[in-house]
Every structure is written in structure tokens, then in C-alpha cells.
Amino acid sequence: MVIQIILLCGLVIFSVLAILLKDLIKAALSLAVASLLLGIIFFRLAAPYAGVFEISVVAGLITVLFILTIALTKKGDEVTEARLVKLAFPVFLILFLVIDGLVMKSLLQKIPALPSGPETGTFGQVLWKQRTFDLVAQVGVILAGVLAVLALFRKKEEDRDE
Amino acid sequence: MVFSFIVMPLLVAAFLPLIGKFSKKLLPDVLTNAALAFLVFNSILLVKPVFNQGFIVQNLHWLGEKVNLQVALDAFNLFMLFTISLVSLCISLFSIDYLEHYGHKSTFYALFLVMIAGMNGLVLVPDLFSVYLFLEVAAVASYALVAFGLGYDELEASFKYLMLSVVASAFALLSITVIFGMTGSLNFQAVAQGLQDLEARLVLGVCVAFFIMGFGLKAALVPFHAWLPDAHPSAPAPISAMLSGLLIKVSGIYALFRIVYSVIGITPALSRLLMALGTISMVVAALLALGQKDIKRMLAYSSISQVGYIVLGLALGTPLGIAGALFHLFNHAVAKGLLFLNSGSIQHITGTRNLEELGGLGKMVPVTAGTNLVGALSIAGVPPLAGFWSKLIIIMALVQAREFGYALVAILASILTLWYYLLIQRQAFFGRVAEKWLQVREAPFWMSAANVVLALVCVLAGIFFTPIFKTWISPAAEALARGIQQVLMWGL
């Protein structure tokens, strides 16, 4: 339970950092960390494949993708945040936290015991026997990531030529 | 047969970069369009079996062993597949000429096909987690495609889109996880069954809220819409058409309502909430559209507004409401696709999208102007175009359900809709030709052809409203409504 709470706190902290940090790269990295933590939480909640995909898909590929994006977004002219937003955002955040706390409290109390179903078993088994379809999707995600890199790293000169 | 909707685009996409090495234009063009044409054809072929049996379930065999690859096709899915295939075929036709000056056609097409595969997958899978995954497939492809132009604006828009979208996905995933935690299964039917036996209204309530936020963001419901007016205009025109016409509907509306209807079950209270969200989107976005100077931005806001209609109809939950909403979904996909493509034509012709610089193009580019008019009037709900019927049915459903207030707002919003579309007409097409546009020429063949095809669909769907409604819309609506009946109420 303690670990759980630590992880959740970490998730929240990094998510907040992802938003508040001025340096966009750092923000992106924090988001990646947050995703990683989320993946761990999934594992601990006995959702191993969810964890796997969260980490592999979200933390992995997507982070790569948007770091690239940011890299391409000319460094230096970051978006400057309005002051009002700076004030408003924490307020929202606190509000959110309070409500979330309330919700989670009752949530954790009411969450029923995990039924033992066909979805337990070793990770490999689960992946191949029961979640086959997800493989197709994963292929798709990876393909998309690769293609995205291809597309975004294409030489700019080429545009002019064609 | 049914698998081809997912596998075929993926396969073609995988090979396209290689093919691109040999043939920069011709082969990618032909392959992509052929693949999409095949999908359209395929979906038409499937109409009869689905119509007769009600649904199709297919399993895939791999090396003689039965693997757990199961897809379920009912009339609702099929309807979505058909819409996706048809609109994306027109978009890829348009891209033949439009992508000339972007370069890297093969990569573009590959991403494009991956996105389609993602959407098709999303539509076909009967499993919560798969839904999430295919959502990501389509989303990742779309991030890249939004930034395809590589300009500063495109990248910034793509970044915002990505950042918000990721948050949304995370919440959706969280919700899926919690549900899985509670029921121990991910299959729609099994989850629905599992939820019946549970007494976990509060948890489920929060889950629903997360779903609404997650998919609502994908669907760009106000107040989760803010990424859309940046992302959609920045993308190349075909991609804008794709995003506005299809992606927000598939990954937002379809996913949300599939889960709400088939898994969680809709209740009067939930219905009211979603209706309110839909109505707010409808009005707020329509007002925002009024103030835009950039055609594509205006169209983007218009998408939000129209999504509001669809959500309103679906959330109402009566068979008539669902039918109207689905028909509107189709009409909006076609018409908004048409309008975005058309804005691409305008940009191609004049080099600008700023309404204030345009003027009187109607005389110089009659095809573009005419198709734009058809699309605009269809979305605004002016008869005899298709959009009229769908709005009519939605409002009929609202009145039947005695939701007079919503009906009135929906009616008034359609006046606003017509208003801003008339702004486009007035500033871009209808009027005296501005000096500097005296030399412009009509858009290239494939661009015009794609526009004309979509415009024809708008007109024909309006005129042959009855057969379309009977063969496509009402079975789809029934399938969805059946889903509602199957799932028991979760409280309230």
C-alpha cells in the first residue's frame, strides 16, 4: 500500500512537472517518467500486459516521437505561458487533487477482489494465447512510430524539389 | 474478409516505404487507392451477409492452430467501416495531386494507411484494451501526419495535440484498467456481464467520467476541444479531412458510445450529461466559428459543433435519435471531408486560406465553388442535401422524447451554422472577382474529382435518403440499440 501511494504520488508529481516546466524537453521527460510510473502501477494492480504496453508504447515510442517533434520545433521560441494560466492551473490542480483524493478513498474501499479468471498466467502465454489481437495493434503502433520518424526526419530540401 | 480491413492497410503501409524507393509517385498512388477501393468494395459486399444474419464473427487460423483473433461485425461496425473507407478513398484520390508539393508521398500514404488500419481496428474489436491500442495506432499516425508539413505551426499544433491526447489516452486507459480490475475481463460482453453482478456504482461512475473525458477529448467535445482548432488546420488538407471527417468520430464518438452502450449501459442521467455536453459543443463552437478568418479554422470549429449534434442524438438514446446521429455522422464525414479537401483546393489555387484575401472565386473556379456550396449547405442542414435529413431526424427524436429545449437549441445552432458557411461563401466565392485572382485556374483533376465525388454523395444521399436510411442507417442504429438492451442498467 505504501509503495502504491509513493508511486501514485510520483505519478502526480511528474505529471505536474510535465506541465509546469518551462523547458519543454524536461517537461517531456517528466511525462515519460510519469508514464513509466503508471506502467508500474498497472503491474502492481495485476494488469501485467497493460503495464507492458503502457511502458513500451507510451513511455517508449511516444516519448521518442515527441522529443523529436520538440527538437524540430525551433529551440528558443518556446511558448510563453500567460500569467493567469499560471495562477489558474494550480487552483485547478488542487481542486482536482482534493476531489481525486475523495474519490480514490471510496474507490479503494469499494474495489472488489480480483476474480481469478482465464487472464492470469505467464505473461507470454497471456500475450500469445489470449491477447493475440493486441499484437496486431502493437505492430501497427511500431509501424506508425517508424513511419513517423521517417516522415519527420525527411530532408527539408526534398520538399522544395518536388 | 473482415480482417482485411485491418491487415490490408497495414501490409500496404509496411511496403510502401520500400516501394517509394523505386517509384516516387505512381506506384504509391495506385497502390493506396487500389487498397482503399478494395476496402470500399469489400464493405459493400459485406452488406448482404450482415443484413441477413445480423452480425458476423470471424476467427483467424494461424499455422493450423486456432489463434485468438476474433472480430465481430454488426451493422453498426459495418456502417462505420463503409464510411471510413469511402471518405478515405476520396481523400487519397485528392492526395494524388495535392501531395505533389509536400514530397515523400510514400511515407505519407503509409502513415495514412496505418491511421486507417487503426480506425478500422478500433471499430472491429470487441475488447476494451484493444480499443485503447488501436486508438493509439491511429493517434500516433495522426500526430505525425499533422506535423507532416514540418513548418513551425504544424509542429506546434502537433505538439499540443499530442500532449493533450496523451493525457486523454492515459485517463481512458486508467478507466479500462479499473474496470478490468473489477471484472477481470476486457471483452465487451464479459465486462458487461461482470458489471451486472457488481455493486460498484461509485467506481464505475468515476470510470465513466474518465471515459467521457478521454474519448470526449478525442471527439473534441467542449471543453476538451482546444487542441482541434490548432491541429486540424495545420495538417495538410487531406489529413485535416481525415481528422475532422473520420478520426474524431471513430476514436471519439464511436469509442465512447460503443463503451457506454455496449459495456456500461446508458442511464437517463448519463444521457442527460452527454446531451448537455453535446449541446454546449454545438453552440460554443458555432459561435467560435463565426469569428474565424482562416477557412480551415472555421471548418475545424464547425466540426466541433457538428460533433455536438451527433453526440446529442446518440446520447438521447432513442432508436430515432441514434439513427439520426449515425446518419449525421456519415453526412458530416462526407461533407466535412469535402470541405476540408475543398479548402485544400483553395489553398492550392490561391496560396492562401485567409478569407479576407479571397474573393469572387466562384466565377474562376466553378467546380471548387460548387462543391464547396454543396458541402456547406449539407452541413448547415439545408434540404434537399443529406445533412438536412440527419438533422431533421435528430430533432424529430428530440421532440419525440419531449426534449423541446434541446430541439430549439439544435434548430438555432443550425442557423448559426448557415451563417458562418455563408461567410465563407460570401468572402471566398460569391462576389466580384478580386483583381489578383483573375488569373487563377481550376484545381488539378484528381482534386476536383475527389471534391465532385463527395459532393455527389452529399446530394445523392439526400435524394435517395430512404434506401440509404433503410439499408445502412436503421440496421446500424438497431445494432447499437440492441447493445443498450443487452446491458442492464448500472444503478441510478
Next chain:
Amino acid sequence: MKVETITLLTIFIPILGSLLVPLAGAISPRLRSAWSVLLGAITAVLSLTLIPRAMQGGEVIWSRSLALGLDFVLVIDPLSVFMAIVSSFIGFLIIVYSLGYIHHEDHQNEYYLMVVLFIGSMMGLVFSSNLVFMYLFWEIIAIACWRLIGFYRQKDYILKADKAFLVTFGGAVVMLLGFILIYGQTGTFNLVDMRGVAISGTAVLLILFGMFSKSATVPLHTWLPDAGVAPTTVTALLHAAVLVKIGVYAYARLFLYTFKIPPDWQQAIIILAVLSSLVAAGAATVENDLKRILAYSTVSQIGYIFLGLSVATPTAISGSLLFILMHGLAKAGLFLCAGIVIHATHKRDIREMGGLIKTMPITAISFLICAFSVIGLPPLGGFFSKLLVIMGTVQADQVWVAALALFTAVLTMFYLLRVFALVFLSEPKIPAPEKTPSMVGVVATLAVLSVLAGLLVSYPMKLVQMATTHISWWLR
């Protein structure tokens, strides 16, 4: 030919034929003109051939079942045939006139397409007996009207076109909501099945929005004077033949023929109609733009038609129906005369014109005759319609309303003669010759028809009587 075939042809020959206009235009402008005139003539003739059937009373002649109760039902009865004849005939004359008026303008393909489509949709509107299809044709007309008003493509003209489109569309969708409310009550859109149904005040209010916006009744009228930026042929079409008559027709079809409406609402409509008439007449007196004056005059006269229909005594109803014909002829004549004047002088302010009777006598006389008809002086047709409306109003115990309506008639006389004096009499300022024979011919025809319609009033009156008894049959 069977009646249903004729009716379908009356609707679809112009609608589908209009789509071929650009094609004909691509071949040759002459072919296009000939084709458009032919379409107009066929429509007019076909609707005339329906008279014998109409005189036998009304019935559903064709119905095609569609999804959701949105059945396509055609009804032939004296009312619909009367409207069809009036609109198609005046529409035809306007097409003929257009040959001269517009022949050196751009966008003629679109022009003829829209005009013919306009007339065709009107046919569809009057014959269809399903609320949704009525609305459908209603809006097709709005589209055509919007394109035509913005025909000259000036920036501010298009603004006016948009205004017209938005106001009429807005009114119409609100009306659609009213239709759907009725649908919620009865479960059908088919008017034939709904005869005698009592509807709520809300539905009446919503539907009135549509009718009043289309028929330009105060307070939804100001788009109509603004629509004067259109070519005069178009304004004539809007005012005389098709557009503003739609709301009136819909009123007769819905509130007299089909539904029962709450008596309070009926009284409210009566008052609104007569006020509309008065306000518009006042505005017409103040305006100086020739076409705006005539437009306000239309608003004012439409008030009479609504008045007659809303008091709902048989006399008043026949008066109103007759009014549709008489006003159509006379107002078309006035506008087309104004068209000749504007075309020749390139001015629209009546204070800048003068003495034109010397150079264009036929136009001047035609204008005067049509003006007398609009005022309601015998022996011209307008007299009978106005008289019957007033008589009917008095019969319904609305004496003050009738008095106000008569006062408006005095005002009408005042402003129309003011126009005549300023434009055609006094000192000649711009000596401009008369225009082409087709234009002058049409104008003279309309003037002669106005006279004949008065002298031989008993013939149209027979059809009107039929229509009235047909309507009155269903009156409480």
C-alpha cells in the same frame, strides 16, 4: 395523360430541366434562352391542364411511402392548382422578360438555372402534402433566391442576399420545429391524415415564424426591401410570382385547410397582419428608392392576404386567394416597369427621375394600371380581391381591423401615385428610351391582364370559389 403523370411532370420537368441549363449554356446562349423559356412555358401549360381535375375537388393522387413517415404525397385540389397556375404563369412571363433584361450580364447560366429551379420547386411545394416535403421545396427556393439576390455580386449586395437567406432559413427551421412538434403529436407528416387536428399555440407560433419570414411580414420583413439589390426580374419573381406567396399558401394549406388553431392565436395573427400592412405602407411612403418602395408595398399587400386568411370567413378567404393572383400580376407589372426604368436611367432614386412618360409611354401607362390594381381600384383586378378581404373581415366582426386596412389602402394610393408622379411626370431629367420589345411586351401584357382579370373576374373566381369551398368544408 394521367393526372399523376402531369403533376409529376409539372414538378420535375422544371427541376430536372433546370440542371440542364448550364449544359445548354455551354452549347450556345440562344439554346439556353430557348430552353429556359420552353421549361417555363411547359410548366405553365401543364399546370393549366390540371384545372379540370381540380374543379372536381381535391384528392391525393400520388403517394410514395418513404422511411419514417416522410412520405412523398402529392395532392391536387383547387388551392394547389390555383397557386401553381399563378406562379408558373407569372414565372413564365418573367423568364421571357429576362431575355431582354439580363442578356448582357455574366452568370446567365446560373441565373436561368436558379429561376427555373425556383419555379419548379414552387410547383413541388404547392402539390406536396407532406410537411417535410413542403419544407424541403421551401428551402430549395431559399437557396435559389439567395443566389439570385446576390446575382450582381457586389459585396454589399451579397450581404443582403445572405441576410435574406439567413432570415428566411432561420424562420423556416423554426417552422420545421413546429412541424416536428405536430409530428410528435400526431405521428405523421402527411397533411391528408391530419385534417381537423387541433394544434397547440406553440406550434402555431413556431410555424408562423416560417410563414412570416418567407412572406416578409412585420417583424420579419426587412430582408425583402433589402433584396431589391437583385436584378429586377428576380425581385419581380420574389414578390409577384413565387417567394412571398409561399408563406401565404402555407398558411392556407396548414391553418385553414388542415389544422385547427387556438382562437387567441387567430386573433393575434389578424392584428399582426393588419399592423404589418400599415407599417410597411408607412415605410413605403418614406422611402425614395424605387424598388424599396415597391418591396414595402408587397409587404403591405401581403398583410391583406394574411388578414383575409386569418379572419377565415369564406368571403375573406376567396378574397385572399384572388389577391394572390391579382397582386401577382400587378406587382410583377410594377417591378418589371421599374426594371425598364432602372435599366434605362441607371438610377434608383425616384427623386432623380422624372418625365419619363414622354419617352416611355407604354411603360408609364402599364405602371399606372398596375399601380391602380395594387391600390384596389376598379375595374382592375386588385379591386375585387381587396374588397372581398375587407368585406370578409367585416363579416368576422373585425370592424376596426377592416377600417385600419382601408386606411392602409389610402396610404397605398398615396405612395404609389407619388412614385408615379416623380418617375413619370414632372420635368424630364433623363430622357431614356423604352427597352426591348420582349420587356415592354411583357409589361404591357401584365397591365392588360390586370385589366382583364378585373373585367372577367368571374372566371378566376370560379376556381377561387372552388378552393374556398374546399377549404371551408374543413373549417370548424
Next chain:
Amino acid sequence: MSPTTLLWPILFPAAVAVVLLLIPSRIRYAREILSVMSAGALLYLGFVLFARRNLSLVSDWLGPGINFDLRLYHFSAFILLALSGFLFLICLYSAVKMKNHPRAREYFGYVFLAAAFSNGAVLANNFVLLVFFWEALLITTYALVTLGLKPTSHRTAVKSLLIGGFCDFAMILGIGLLWASTGTLTMDKIQVEPHGLTLAAFVLMMIGAIGKAGAMPFHTWIPDAALDAPVSFMAFMPASFEKLLGIYLLARITLDFFELKVGSGLSILLMIIGAATIVFAVFMALIQKDFKKLLSFHAVSQVGYMVLGVGTAIPIGIAGGIFHMINHAMYKCGLFLSSGSVEHRTGTTELKKLGGLAREMPWTAAGFAVCALAISGVWPLNGFVSKEMVFHGALETGYPIFAIAAWVGAIFTFASFLKAGHSVFLGPRSTEVPKTRESEAPIVLPILILAALCITFGVYNKLPLQHFIQPILHGKAEAAEHLDFTSHALDLFNPVAGVSILCLIIALGIHFYGWNRSGKKAYLASEPIHNLPVLHKLYDLSEARFFDLYEQGVKFLQWLSRLLFRFIDRPVDYVYEKVVTAVGRTFTGLLQKAHNGQYANYLAWTVGGLVVVVWIILQLLK
């Protein structure tokens, strides 16, 4: 004689009108010959129909209750005969007078059209048909006035149209009320007692009738038309046709449709209108310096006698009113024609420029003299007879004030005609007009015929009274045991006639006093009265058209129009043009400001939205 003969008096002149409008101007005399011959034929037809008396024609027209219904009986036959007689004289006169008029073709066409409409109005036995013909006359009047070809002609024509239109619309309303209360539009079936709505109907229809006849306050276009319209039109319309029609209808209203009681409010109302018309118009007439204008005011003033007579509701008064109508038509027509004859030769009708024409134009002068004496009520001319009858009637009602007003009218009528005759035909020969001679025979002849008729009707007054007037009243007006009016009508030696004669003497005195005072200039003979302290102010005001109801009405119309335009029409338009747009812009602007492109901002909304959704769902769950 088949009933369709009744269509002849309508269709024949209408057809003639069409032919006249179509005959090219080049063919000389064709127009004149045709018109005179047709008028002659019509006159013959009039006699035939008068002899036949009772005929009626009914056919379907505008549906139930509104039939094409013509009825000939003694009253309508009498009026029809009179109309065709005047038409003949006018045509004869116009054949010469209007020969060189640039729009003579239209003139003759309109005259015959007017004849057709008038005949129709007289024959109509259905109110709608009556209104049809009645109001159609407005158009011919309008057209004929514009033929004056003066710069202000059209203005006056519009004035006549507007006033006439107002009256006719009032009549329509009255007919509507009558229809609503009786349920029929057939004229000979209606007989109601005026109270409540029918009272309003009476008043409204009366407005229509006296408006056509030109009584106050609906008379103001007539003096204008005197200057702006052709003089033959004045003799044709205001002097004869309109009087005949107006009083015909008034008589029918009071005799047939409504039962007018002696001393009832309506009767008094009518008498007030009549008396006021007599007095005010005659005072205006007195000071005029133009021959035609002077006559035109008398045309108004005399209507007062007729209205007064009919309004008394006493048989002798009614008979007097109707008799005065026909008499007035004769002498006023004659007077206008003689003024036209003078104008024809001298080119002017201004009293100041004329003088001493009696020697050069003896026949015209003689005709004028007879007619002028007739209008002044000098024994034994017809005017004397009918006026006496009106005086008797007015006295019998028990309100002598009306008789006194009538007598006042008589004084100034004579005074003004003394002035007119004196300044035109007598006195020193004016130097401003060249030497001239008598007009052509077709001009003089009608004047002389009319003068002769005046004498005949005066001396042998039994003839018209017994044959024309008496049958009209037969069985209608209240119970005079015997309807023989001739007994005391010509009786020169009774108190009433004494007063009348005294009046004439006073008038003579006034004229010569004024003539002396103004340096023996006849045309200034009325100046002493003109310059009376209070009267002077009133005259000035009325010269400025202050009392002209039309001018005030037009001002009111313009004011009302501006009011409606500025306070209803424009604000409504403002809502569409500005308010809607502005509201839209405001909302759009606000929302657009919120979309500032800041990621954090957007994220905040998203999260905020989530919070709200969660909150709502939790609320719902409770």
C-alpha cells in the same frame, strides 16, 4: 324588351370608349362625330329605358350573394336619362372645345368610360357591383383632371383620387357592415333601422355618397380642379355627373336602405353637413377672382342644399333635394360651359381681365344670365322652386337654424353671381383681351339648351316634380298624405318666399355697396366682406389651405409614415443588421479570447472539464 338591354347603357359607351381610344388622331372629325352620335344614341336609349321603367338582370358573378345584378326602376331610369342628356350636351360642346387639345383622343375615351361606369353605378342592384362602378369613376376622374396639362394638374388629380378613394373606402366599410348585419348585398332587399353597427354603416355610406357629390369636407379638390382641369370636365364631372350620382345614392341611403327619421341624430347630422357646406363654400365663392374657381365653389355650396334637403327626412325636403340635384346639374353645367365659352374666345377666366363681353358674346351672356339667376333662386326659374322646397323642408323639421343658413347661402350666392356676371359680361370693355366674337354653335347650343331647360323646369315645375320626383318618394318617405309638392312651391306670396326674395334684395344691396366702395370695379365687389375683421383672418388661413382636410390629411399621412418607419421598421431592421451581429460578435470575441493558443490553458480546461464531469456524475449517483 329583354333584360340584357340593361347591359347596353354600360357596354355601349365602354365599347365606344375603346374605339375612341383606338382611332388614330389623323382621321379628322371621326372622333367628334362618333362621340356626338354615340351620345345621341345613348340619349335615345335613356328615353327608351325611361319609358320602360322596370327591368332587372341577374347573373352569377363573384359567388354567393355577389351577383351581377342590374335593376332599372323609376329612380334609376330618371338618373340614367339625366346622365345621358348631360353626356350628349358635353360631347356636343367638347367636339369643338376640345378639338385641338393635344390629348383629345384620351379625353373622349375617358368621358365615355366615365359614362359607362356612371350608368353601371346607377343601374347596379348589388352593392359590390355598385362599388365597382362607383370607384372606377375615380380613375376616369383622375385621368380627366390630368388632361388639364397644367404643371399642377397631376397634383390635383391625385388629390381627387385620394379624397375620392377615402370616401369610397369608407363606403366599402359601410357596405361591409351592412352586409354583416343584413346578410345580403342586394340593394332592393335591404331596409334596416340605423342603430349600433348599422348606424356606423349609415354614416360610412353617407360619407361615400356626399364625398362623390363633393360636400364639405370632401370638396377641396374641386376648386383646384377648376383651374387645373379642362373646363368641360368641370361641367361634366363635378357639376353634373358626380352630383347626380352622389345625391342619387344619398337619397337611396336615406329612403331605401335605412329609415331616416325626422329629427333623428342622423337627420340632424346630414343637415349640419348640408348647412355648413352651403355657408362655408359660398363664403369662399364670394371672394374668388377667377370665373371657374368661383363656379367651382358654388358647385360645392349647392351640394349643401341637396344634402340639407335630403337630410330633413321630410318629403318636401327630400323632393326638394333631389329636384335641386337635377336643377343644379343643369344650371351649373350651363355656367361652366359658358365660362368655357368665354375662355374659348378670350383665353382667360380671370375676372380682372374680363369685362363687357355681353355685346360680343350675346348668346353666351344670355345663357349665363339665365343659369346664374336660376342658381340664385330667382323666380320663376327652377332654382327658386327647389330651394323653396328645401327651405320649407328645413323649417318643418323644427330647426329653423338650418333654413337660416340656407338663406344666408342664398344671399351670397346671388351676390357672387352678380359680381361674376357684372365683371365678365357687363361694365366697361376690358382692354386686356382682344376683340372677339361669339363661340361656335356647338358651344353655344348646349348652354342655351340648358338655359331653356332651367326656364322650363322652373315655369312648368309640375312636369318634373310629378314625373320624376314623386314616384321616387312614393311609399318611401314618411306619410305625407299627398305627395303633391306643386301646391306651395311656386307660390310667390307666402312668408318663406318672402324671406327668399328679401335675401335676393339684400344680395343686390351688398353687391352694389361693394362695387361702389371698390372704385366701380366689379371684380372687387366682394372686397368689403373679404376685409371684415375676423373673416379676413379666416380667409387668409383658408387661402393657405389650412382648412383643407386633404392637406392636413396628407401631412398626417406623412407624419404617420415617418413614425412607422422610424419607430417600427428601422428598429426591426436594426435588430437584424446590428443587434444580432453584435451579439454574435461579442460572444465570439469572448470565446476567441479564451482560445489564446496556450497549451496550459487548454490542459486546464480539459482537467477542469473532467472535474466537472466527475462532480456531476457523483452528484447524480447520490
